[in-house]
Amino acid sequence: xxxxxxxxxxxxxxxxxxxxxxxxxxxxxxxxxxxxxxxxxxxxxxxxxxxxxxxxxxxxxxxxxxxxxxxxxxxxxxxxxxxxxxxxxxxxxxxxxxxxxxxxxxxxxxxxxxxxxxxxxxxxxxxxxxxxxxxxxxxxxxxxxxxxxxxxxxxx
DNA sequence: GCCAACGTTGGC
DNA sequence: GCCAACGTTGGC
Numbered sequence: 001x002x003x004x005x006x007x008x009x010x011x012x013x014x015x016x017x018x019x020x021x022x023x024x025x026x027x028x029x030x031x032x033x034x035x036x037x038x039x040x041x042x043x044x045x046x047x048x049x050x051x052x053x054x055x056x057x058x059x060x061x062x063x064x065x066x067x068x069x070x071x072x073x074x075x076x077x078x079x080x081x082x083x084x085x086x087x088x089x090x091x092x093x094x095x096x097x098x099x100x101x102x103x104x105x106x107x108x109x110x111x112x113x114x115x116x117x118x119x120x121x122x123x124x125x126x127x128x129x130x131x132x133x134x135x136x137x138x139x140x141x142x143x144x145x146x147x148x149x150x151x152x153x154x155x156x
Numbered sequence: 157g158c159c160a161a162c163g164t165t166g167g168c
Numbered sequence: 169g170c171c172a173a174c175g176t177t178g179g180c
């Protein structure tokens with residue numbers, strides 16, 4: 001397989017949780033609503049089969065809830081064309097969409113949420129984007145080292 | 157192209 | 169609900 005990359009994708013569980021994804025047909029859903037250029041560009045760089053942590057933000061406690069796989073390459077986020085959506089983008093046209101999304105498929109919900117506190121306590125993650133001061137990016141790259149260190153919490 | 161004002165994110 | 173940090177907007 002082509003080189004597999006790793007990512008982290010944030011969602012507020014009150015808006016879209018890992019259980020919401022689990023309840024979708026084929027456990028697959030579109031990751032819509034991303035309205036940040038850096039995050040968008042990371043989604044455009046995603047390849048089929050890349051894996052990502054599903055991170056729950058703005059909740060108690062925040063943390064990693066599960067693992068998803070990229071099931072469809074970046075394509076225009078339909079909510080940008082919907083005048084009634086909070087994600088409406090007046091500058092966007094069908095010919096020149098501004099915002100993109102990928103589809104993700106649930107690989108597994110982790111046996112328990114790995115909290116932000118626990119992540120901060122792991123020396124192997126000291127350089128992780130998520131843990132950087134002031135980091136707000138909703139889509140982030142994760143290094144293979146970080147990925148493995150996190151999985152090691154579950155696969156003893 | 158600068159940068160002040162404003163809006164958003166997200167942990168706490 | 170607060171507010172630090174960051175991104176975006178818009179006047180100049």
